Amino acid sequence: MIDVQNLTKTYVGKTAVDGLSFKVEPGEVVGFLGPNGAGKSTTMRILTGFLSPTSGTARVNGFDVFHQSIDARRSLGYMPENAPLYMDMRVKEYLQFRGAIKGLSGSLLRKRVGEVMDACALTEVRRKIINNLSKGFRQRVALADALVGKPPLLILDEPTNGLDPNQIRHVRELLLAFKGRQTILLSTHILSQVEQTCDRVLLLHQGKLRADDTPQNLVRKLRAASDLHLEVSGGTGFEEHLAKVTGVRKITAEKQEGNWSHFTLRIEARTDIREAIFDLALKNRWQIRELRRELPTLEDVFVELTHV
Known part of the structure; x- marks a missing residue:
């Protein structure tokens, strides 16, 4: 056409x-x-x-x-x-x-x-x-x-x-x-x-x-990193354990709701660590209420390809 x-x-x-x-x-x-x-x-x-x-x-x-x-x-x-x-x-x-x-x-x-x-x-x-x-x-x-x-x-x-x-x-x-x-x-x-x-x-x-x-x-195909949202309870030293997972670039502690701790993990591009986080939770007997990956958007593509 x-x-x-x-x-x-x-x-x-x-x-x-x-x-x-x-x-x-x-x-x-x-x-x-x-x-x-x-x-x-x-x-x-x-x-x-x-x-x-x-x-x-x-x-x-x-x-x-x-x-x-x-x-x-x-x-x-x-x-x-x-x-x-x-x-x-x-x-x-x-x-x-x-x-x-x-x-x-x-x-x-x-x-x-x-x-x-x-x-x-x-x-x-x-x-x-x-x-x-x-x-x-x-x-x-x-x-x-x-x-x-x-x-x-x-x-x-x-x-x-x-x-x-x-x-x-x-x-x-x-x-x-x-x-x-x-x-x-x-x-x-x-x-x-x-x-x-x-x-x-x-x-x-x-x-x-x-x-x-x-x-x-x-x-x-975007080279940008993604975010992983984790809400967990039943233990201590969460950040220390999470930092050892391959692919984690940065950990940000968000809100605390009772016994539940909420973290946002910045993950390397084209990396999915959800299974590794789940295995880590099983090993340490953590309870997980949220484990959600936030993928890049078309807006991220736009910014990356047109950024001067």
């Missing part, structure tokens, strides 16, 4: 995208991540025909975005971070106008407008002037605009920007409903949303691709 090869975009004195190559297969939901200035928005603007590349190629649904721009744009729905809307139009009127531009008419146009208003929870404000809506509702109108043409590819740049937690959850559920049926390239800083919705992650830094894998594999 998306095929980018050696894509470069250079401005005066700055390279925004530097030899970028990646593919997105039909039906995939792909998170497009990176810190501010990494080149994400520039890449999306090239894919949607708003910018031309300095060099390299980009194809959408088999069409070259520069030489076959109209065909490529017919294949996608784009929601920019700050979506330009006609503020003096009513919500339903605007979506009908946008649907007509995208080639819909008659009963099909009315049906699609109704579907996207329901999907984006806009039915109750369909007669309101867009200028009178909150930022969250305006974001939903922009998302409905991207959906109304029923394109095979959605490119969404910060679709939950300005939404409250309930609205963010609604957008997440909407994206999950599209999985397997629609290709989505999603740029967002809400990494928990990426972990829950995306099949794959593309991580950019300084215009280059730094990671391309599933969220689970990226976390698994």
